[in-house]
Amino acid sequence: MRSDANIAGPMTDPVPGPRTESTGEDVSRETPPPMDDTPIGRAAQLAVEALGRAGEGLPRPEQTRVIVVANQKGGVGKTTTTVNLAASLALHGGRVLVVDLDPQGNASTALGIDHHAEVPSIYDVLVESKPLADVVQPVPDVEGLFCAPATIDLAGAEIELVSLVARESRLQRAIQSYEQPLDYILIDCPPSLGLLTVNALVAGQEVLIPIQCEYYALEGLGQLLRNVDLVRGHLNPALHVSTVLLTMYDGRTRLASQVAEEVRNHFGDEVLRTSIPRSVRISEAPSYGQTVLTYDPGSSGALSYLEAARELALRGVGVRYDPTQAHLGVQNNPSMVEGMQ
Ligand SMILES: Nc1ncnc2c1ncn2[C@@H]1O[C@H](COP(=O)(O)OP(=O)(O)O)[C@@H](O)[C@H]1O
Ligand SMILES: [Mg+2]
Numbered sequence: 001m002r003s004d005a006n007i008a009g010p011m012t013d014p015v016p017g018p019r020t021e022s023t024g025e026d027v028s029r030e031t032p033p034p035m036d037d038t039p040i041g042r043a044a045q046l047a048v049e050a051l052g053r054a055g056e057g058l059p060r061p062e063q064t065r066v067i068v069v070a071n072q073k074g075g076v077g078k079t080t081t082t083v084n085l086a087a088s089l090a091l092h093g094g095r096v097l098v099v100d101l102d103p104q105g106n107a108s109t110a111l112g113i114d115h116h117a118e119v120p121s122i123y124d125v126l127v128e129s130k131p132l133a134d135v136v137q138p139v140p141d142v143e144g145l146f147c148a149p150a151t152i153d154l155a156g157a158e159i160e161l162v163s164l165v166a167r168e169s170r171l172q173r174a175i176q177s178y179e180q181p182l183d184y185i186l187i188d189c190p191p192s193l194g195l196l197t198v199n200a201l202v203a204g205q206e207v208l209i210p211i212q213c214e215y216y217a218l219e220g221l222g223q224l225l226r227n228v229d230l231v232r233g234h235l236n237p238a239l240h241v242s243t244v245l246l247t248m249y250d251g252r253t254r255l256a257s258q259v260a261e262e263v264r265n266h267f268g269d270e271v272l273r274t275s276i277p278r279s280v281r282i283s284e285a286p287s288y289g290q291t292v293l294t295y296d297p298g299s300s301g302a303l304s305y306l307e308a309a310r311e312l313a314l315r316g317v318g319v320r321y322d323p324t325q326a327h328l329g330v331q332n333n334p335s336m337v338e339g340m341q
Contacts, residue, residue, distance in 0.1 A: 040294035041141045044091055047297030047306065058092045058313040065316055066175065066185045067243070068204035072224055074191035076212040077247030079106040080282060082188040084301075085208075087111075087291040088309030090145035094183035097136065099171070100150035101200055102190040103157075108149035111139045112289030115149035123153040125174045126199065127160050132178040141294050154196070161195045168235060171199040193227050201231040206242035211263055213249045213256040213275075218266060241267075243315070245308060246275035274308040277301065 069082045082098055090096045099122060100107040100115075108115040114137075115121060124130035125148065132148060139145040161167045175185060186208075187200040201207070207228055211217050225241070232239045244267045250256045264271050276282070279301035285292045292301045314320075 038141050040290065040297075041143065044087075044142065044294045044297045044302075047091075047293065047302055058094070058310060059317040059319070060094060060183050061313075061316045064182045064185060065206060066187070066204040067206045067208050068187045068189060068197075068200040069208045069210065070189040070197060070200065070224060071209050071211065071221070072191055072193050072197070073212075073220055077210040077245075077276065078102075078191070079110065079188050080286075081208070081210045081245055081247060081276070081305075082186045083107050083110045083286075084282070084291050084293060084305040085309050085312065086184070086186045087139075087142050087145055087293040088306045089184050089313065090139075090142050091293060091306070092309060092313065093144070094313070095144045095146075095181060096184045096186065097146045097148065097180075097182050098139075099148045099175075099185060099187045099200075101154070101171075101187055101196050102150055103152060103155035104190070105150040105152070105154075106286065107188040108147060109289065110286035110291060111145070111147045112141070113137050113139065113147045113149045115151050117151050117153065119149060119151055121151040121153065122148045122171075123151060123157055126154075126170045126196075127157055127164070129170075132174040133180065136178075136180075141290070158192075158194045158196055161199075167195060168198050169202045172203040172236075175203050193223060198227070198231065201228060201239060202235045204236075205238045206240065208243040208245060209241060210245050210247045211259075212247050213259045215255070215259075217259045217263060241270055243312060244271040246271065248278045249275040250278045272308055272311050274304060274311050276304050276308065279304075 069078050071078055079102065086096045086098045098107055098111060101122060105115045120130065120135040122135060125132050125135055136146050136148050139147055161170070164170070166173065171187075185204075187204060189197045189200050209221070209224070211221075228239060228241060244263060246260055246263060249260065260275065277300055279292070279299060281296040281299040282292045282301035285295035288295055292299060292305065296302060
């Protein structure tokens with residue numbers, strides 16, 4: 001984990017490209033420039049530049065931000081948000097690890113990471129106490145992005161963990177012993193509130209709740225919030241809900257704007273100004289083992305995740321997000337920055 005405060009300059013160098021610091025064996029990047037050596041990596045980098053943010057740079061957090069992406073409802077955009085925000089933060093110049101904590105392994109798939117049964121995975125970390133560094137793989141095509149994959153073994157972990165010592169804090173321990181420098185760790189939770197999700201809540205400081213703009217969007221969230229309170233009270237005093245992200249937002253429907261208003265009334269400042277539009281490109285990307293950032297870097301889905309990542313990064317260092325500074329393509333799309341027009 002990184003704890004070297006304030007060494008960081010902007011997350012993005014004036015000339016976009018890899019950071020050149022030596023970072024250890026398996027992720028050494030002393031020989032640049034990996035970002036440019038694949039067509040999709042190049043295209044994604046161009047999208048970041050097109051946002052006009054590359055020269056300006058994003059601040060890096062003083063310490064590794066461990067963000068738990070949770071909502072016990074399935075299909076609300078947890079995995080999609082985890083992988084696309086992670087890729088966006090990496091394209092902005094951060095070093096980012098995705099921990100796939102869902103036995104379905106959808107985040108691993110979307111990042112193009114091999115996760116068949118024999119691959120060393122987060123199961124080995126949680127149940128067999130394998131070091132996290134032994135299972136982390138670099139994500140192809142996105143410099144600075146890494147993944148700890150989930151295999152189908154993880155389906156049994158929920159039961160196997162019950163009888164192990166420190167069953168709630170095994171992921172926390174693994175992350176604390178991980179020595180590679182990281183700006184962000186994003187944990188993709190399964191759609192339940194069992195021991196896997198509890199491990200994530202104990203390991204993180206922040207909870208990010210993706211909310212799909214549909215009926216009953218808030219239903220069931222009380223249970224998640226109670227769990228957050230319980231974990232904060234007993235196991236992890238630093239834990240808090242830092243971020244709510246509206247997903248699959250369709251600005252043409254009244255329902256979506258009503259739900260968005262309801263969520264904003266309920267959560268207030270935690271809700272990001274940027275919301276993610278419903279986008280075919282976003283839903284197509286995982287079947288190519290890609291995030292939307294490399295699959296279609298210029299699409300509204302890619303731009304909105306880049307913008308959401310910018311907002312997340314700025315909030316992390318206490319800078320107030322100004323939507324009038326958003327990229328034009330985002331400004332012109334009211335579904336991405338609501339209430340601007
Ligand atoms: N903004 C979006 N536009 C269109 N489809 C989306 C969007 N976000 C997610 N999806 C699709 O919705 C489904 C559920 O999303 P997913 O991220 O897997 O949810 P969860 O991880 O919460 O179960 C997936 O098929 C995904 O591709
Ligand atoms: Mg998922």
